Amino acid sequence: MANFLFLHLLLLTTSLSLTYISGQKVAPPPPPSTATTPPLPRPAQEFLDAHNKARAEVGVGPLTWSPMLAKETSLLVRYQRDKQNCSFANLTSGKYGGNQLWASGMAVTPRMAVDNWVAEKKFYNYANNSCVGGDKCGVYTQVVWKKSMELGCAQASCSKESATLTICFYNPPGNVIGEKPY
Numbered sequence: 001m002a003n004f005l006f007l008h009l010l011l012l013t014t015s016l017s018l019t020y021i022s023g024q025k026v027a028p029p030p031p032p033s034t035a036t037t038p039p040l041p042r043p044a045q046e047f048l049d050a051h052n053k054a055r056a057e058v059g060v061g062p063l064t065w066s067p068m069l070a071k072e073t074s075l076l077v078r079y080q081r082d083k084q085n086c087s088f089a090n091l092t093s094g095k096y097g098g099n100q101l102w103a104s105g106m107a108v109t110p111r112m113a114v115d116n117w118v119a120e121k122k123f124y125n126y127a128n129n130s131c132v133g134g135d136k137c138g139v140y141t142q143v144v145w146k147k148s149m150e151l152g153c154a155q156a157s158c159s160k161e162s163a164t165l166t167i168c169f170y171n172p173p174g175n176v177i178g179e180k181p182y
Ligand SMILES: *[C@@H]1O[C@H](CO)[C@@H](O)[C@H](O)[C@H]1NC(C)=O
Pocket: 085, 161, 163
């Protein structure tokens, strides 16, 4: 009986000290952070939200905003604006995935541009991973491409043509032949 009590106490002590040790291991609450990431510019957040909504609808995780990609698209839309009359950029040799939208006669918000790309969703057939009826849907599949992790976009307008060019880059690029987007 005495032995049993001793054992019991020992176990109790052991478990208490274990509790104590694990209590010690709990990290103290972090000090109030002064290094919070600044909020994204509004257009960036709008581009991101519109993409991530379309991705969530098919169970694909969100993109994050890449200042580097945003800078690349910004340089490109400005080049197209200043030298190419706001016409489509040639994205065929780029190392990123790219979507672009040209629109005339109306202001194009980031959300409108992305919604326009996502509208191709109706032409995408997941079962055989192709676009139905000879329509295009590669712009949509890039939006929801699961392995694309980063996004950067920019817009420019040519007032003379009342045209707006929107370009987004995706990294890594999507639309890999023979792969499904998700
Ligand atoms: C730019 O495009 C507009 C039509 O969108 C056209 O009227 C104009 O002549 C073009 N300018 C140049 C320099 O190509």
